[in-house]
Amino acid sequence: MVSYKELKIGKHHIPTWDGMASVVLETAAKKTEWHGIDLLQTAVNSIGLPKNLYDQSYPKYPDGRIIDDRAGWAISELTTAGLLMRPRRATYTITDLGRQVFAKYGYKLDGKIIHAQAAYQMHTQELKERNQTTEVSNVSDNPAEEELSKSSFIKEINEQSTKYNNEVATDLLQRIRESEPNFFENLVVKLLVAMGYQGNDGTSWTTQLTNDGGIDGVINQDPLGTSTVYVQAKRYKEGNVVQRPEIDAFYGALHRASADRGVFITTSKYSQGAIEAAKSDSIITIDGIRLTNLMLKYQVGVQVKHHFDLFEIDEDFFDADI
CATH class of the missing domain: 3.40.1350.10 (Trna Endonuclease; Chain: A, domain 1)
Known part of the structure; x- marks a missing residue:
């Protein structure tokens, strides 16, 4: 296997997700099937990261290792692109396309090549259609550019929540297509x-x-x-x-x-x-987009990850005689 020093290196002196993608594919090709955790750990352990880099975490998220996050991201992106597939829950296998792509690019495989695959392009198009259907606008990535009022703040939360759920729905559709x-x-x-x-x-x-x-x-x-x-x-x-x-x-x-x-x-x-x-x-x-939108709405095949409560003053409370 390759040394981490030969891979694309990102922040914190650790391989990027697309730097890890070729390692994940090479690892996946060694067995017919892998449990997701085993695939991730075997790929991570194969590149010879020194302990200080292996154990390094994000400052805001000290409970998780950076390298695990990037390898997990690589697995997710490779699966979306059709280079890996999930025959069963939490189980991964390399596809014929994945073998072909690794044989062609080897450790030069990067995000542009992965995102150029037909399956990934279709994923992107479906996500675009969802965002257009739900009328999600391009929310500014820099809140300092405008002073957010309460109403615009709520609108931004709603739009970001919708974008997140659209990503989940698009991934959900891919999982369904892989099912029996x-x-x-x-x-x-x-x-x-x-x-x-x-x-x-x-x-x-x-x-x-x-x-x-x-x-x-x-x-x-x-x-x-x-x-x-x-x-x-x-x-x-x-x-x-x-x-x-x-x-x-x-x-x-x-x-x-x-x-x-x-x-x-x-x-x-x-x-x-x-x-x-x-x-x-x-x-x-x-169709597929409406199907998975309904699955989210009626919570079939998904579960609520987080719930936010936004409060406003109860004017009736203050107007009432106490």
């Missing part, structure tokens, strides 16, 4: 249940993977099943767009089930023809 088909089918049913479609006394289930008749999930909204929602789930890669024939096939499955309510959910997007067909057939379409 039956996992995705169960996920979309759980989401619709969380949204209230099952009702108080209804039932829900996914169909068998084979011979499902074009229906992946069923939600009975009442005990007798007089009101039923049928679900089609397509776990597609980002460039694989749902076309009109797939909507037509789902409509045929609904017709055979004598159903009038259908929801088509995909991890990718829909062609214009598919969107028009769905509207004419009364089929609700949910």
